[in-house]
Amino acid sequence: MSQKSRSTLRPLIALSTVSLLALTSCGNGGGDGEGGTITIGVTGPQSGGGALYGENVEAGIRLAIDELNEQGVTIDGEEYTVEMRALDDEYQPNAAATNAQRLVEQDDASVVFIPHAGGIHAAQEINTSRSDFLIGAYSSDRRIIERDNELTFMISPPFVSYSEPFIRIFQEEQGAERLGLLATASEYGQQWTTMITQDWEDAGGEVLSNNNFDYGAVSDFASSVARTLSDDPDVILVGGPSQTTALVIEEARDQGYEGGFMIMDQAKFEELELFTDPENLNNSAGVKPVAEFDDPGTDSLVERFAEDITEERPITAETSLNFQAVALVVKAMEIAGTHEDPAAIREAMPEAAAEVDDVFRVSGFPDEVTDEGLLISDSLEGAYRDSEGNYEYFPMDIE
């Protein structure tokens, strides 16, 4: 019996070996002849509900790589071509960790970008033990750098940075007292809600009933909006994917709400404006649109996004922050003199921050990289859209 099963297995084994070989040779194919290849790994959602988000992140990485290759990358006297290798994890933490491992083992990536907290946590279980690699963590959940993982750097400003200016604008400057909660019910949304509830109450305000609901799973949210408005709030916390957030804001305005909105950092003004009459967004605070930055590289990236990626939607921080991070990490490789030792690359990052070319400075380029792995920018700002529809920008302390 065992012999029979072996004979049926043999062609299978042969087949899988062949296809594995084919896969590996594909992965290393690109850069032969002209020096070595540096592979930047990415695992993010390419299909399913998060597909667009994944596309935006990948776009930033791809644009940075194109620019780097044009300029030329030299490590330890040798020229390199940078390549991106992206795998789909459908937003699943376990798939992200498996993909990261694959990218490291098969494609020799020493840096893997992961754009969601769940995947980052899963990859942190293996990136300092099973195989060494540096995680480019794109998530605003601060806990990703609070686990003493020395091979992680946090690309997005932590969302706790928004709490203080948001409360100052609405509570101190406008005298708002009653805060309604109508954010997305994901784990990220709950974290945000807990933080703002605590800070709002500490500052002397009143927090009303929690009407958070899952922005991705509810077919009709008019009732959640109505319930929030029945508490008579002065300001409402909203946020989740931009497009759904826009509809929630529009529904609230349609039902007669005239107060302000605090918009969580996942939603972006430039996208919200496309999905609802921009007037509905008056009197709201949120993330500063990328195109509004005056950094040296802003205009050229906005233009290249429209040319090379799409004209159908505006560029957002999802693209620009990852664009900056790739340039930073490749500069760190040049300084460290290696593209294979993640610890040395990580160590060179603080020094690299000052030396990155101007074209990569787009929307609050990091001035400092802390030991924890936080990227700190002194020029980062948030945005407040006033009751006339004009944007004002306020400085934010990254903490």
Place this chain on the structure above:
Amino acid sequence: MTLFVQQFFNGLSLGGVYCLAAIGLTLVFGVLRIPNLAHGALYMVGAYLTYFFLTSAGVPYILAIALAALVLAGIGIGMERVVFHPLRNAPHTHHMIAAAGAMFFLHSLIQAIWGADFRRMESPITGRVEILGTQVSWQRVTIVITAVVVLIALTWFIKRTVHGQSIEAVEQDRVGASLVGINPNRVSMLTFGLAAALVAVAAGLVAPINLLYPTMGDVIMVKVFAIIILGGLGSIPGAIVGGFTLGMAEVMATTYVSAVAGEVIAFVVLILVLAIRPTGLLTKAVQR
């Protein structure tokens, strides 16, 4: 009180959409005895087709929905021929796997054509109307009226036309129906076409108050399955009662309890019904 009236209309419109989506699923189950897991994907395709006719082809809204229903009926019939018909003698698990395959195929197809972006379909029906002292949007009124009209037309079709009666006959007894000369093949195709047309209407109606994206059908799929189990698998009146009950329960629970309660209410009701009446509320005696 105004809050209640407003929410009552929200519940009615949501219920109407659930109904239209659920009837298609329950029809297919009644005739072919398979749970069509790709039904939510058909709903999504219906929404995109309406979007296409409305924004790209510039057809008026109601006509755009009708055209989408027509095209989706064709897709439904094609699906029956290509995916389910060849499996008619295979075990039921094969149908489920094939349906899941069809679902992923449609997701990818739509993502390839329209991309993964969220899309917003602006309805030409804007403004609000005052009913019983509260403001209700015309879009919601349109949803309720269209749903009722379509439900009446469907009942007439099933009860009064030869084709409709043949669907009911096959539902009740497949062998008996073929003995009296009804072609079960034709009925299968007809059922799939009808189910797809209905779900396209549901999607076209709800699209303006929601967003379009390739996985939008997954959300409603779970609810619709709950509805047809609640109403009794294969029962049209069951799907109608179940649809409105669930829509109303969801809205009222969200309003008077909490948003979380609104999301779980479907399953609480479902568990209660299954515990008390495991065959569903309105299962016909002949159901096997």
